[in-house]
Amino acid sequence: MRGTRDGYMSEMSQLKNKLKEQNAKLLALSQEKVKLEAKLKMNAQYSEQAKQAFENKEINIKNLKQKIDDLQEEIDTKMADIENNNTQLTDLQNQIRNLVNDCEQLYTTYETKRDIVLEMKNASKNDYNAWKSNDVWGDSAEAKSEWPEDNWSAPKSATISDTTSIPGVVRYRALYEFVARNSDEISFQPGDIINVSCFSNTSL
Numbered sequence: 001m002r003g004t005r006d007g008y009m010s011e012m013s014q015l016k017n018k019l020k021e022q023n024a025k026l027l028a029l030s031q032e033k034v035k036l037e038a039k040l041k042m043n044a045q046y047s048e049q050a051k052q053a054f055e056n057k058e059i060n061i062k063n064l065k066q067k068i069d070d071l072q073e074e075i076d077t078k079m080a081d082i083e084n085n086n087t088q089l090t091d092l093q094n095q096i097r098n099l100v101n102d103c104e105q106l107y108t109t110y111e112t113k114r115d116i117v118l119e120m121k122n123a124s125k126n127d128y129n130a131w132k133s134n135d136v137w138g139d140s141a142e143a144k145s146e147w148p149e150d151n152w153s154a155p156k157s158a159t160i161s162d163t164t165s166i167p168g169v170v171r172y173r174a175l176y177e178f179v180a181r182n183s184d185e186i187s188f189q190p191g192d193i194i195n196v197s198c199f200s201n202t203s204l
Contacts, residue, residue: 169195 172194180187188194 168198170198171195 174188174190174192174194177189178185178187186194
């Protein structure tokens, strides 16, 4: 009987030790479970935050893509404007080049005309000096102080001697300006050469 009781007591002690070990393991597992649940909760919260951050990133990326599209459209518009401006600039350069060529031609024509006018002016000046030296107005002090004689009353004072004169025609140089009033009259300026026929028509 005592041996059986001792055996039961020994077996009970072993069972108690095993129970303690199991309780210790259960406690450790419970603590591990709590840790895992806390970690899982933290992971779930982090996952929610990560999901929210990912959605925000997607929204930002979408906005950036929209801005990039707008910028690309604006760049295309600017490039088209630049192309049009380059075309207009080329046209303006061609017009300016043509204007420069026209100005050069006009200046060349102007120089030619100016030389011709200067030659004509010098020739007229020489003719005027030659006419002035012909003593038409009179070089003496007496002639300068007196009023010029009437060309019609004294035509000989304005008579011009010319080796190429026409027979029967006398050449006169006009001393005054005259404006014709009738159809049978002529207008002339001072210095004009007038050919007067010496023969008069006596027929009625």
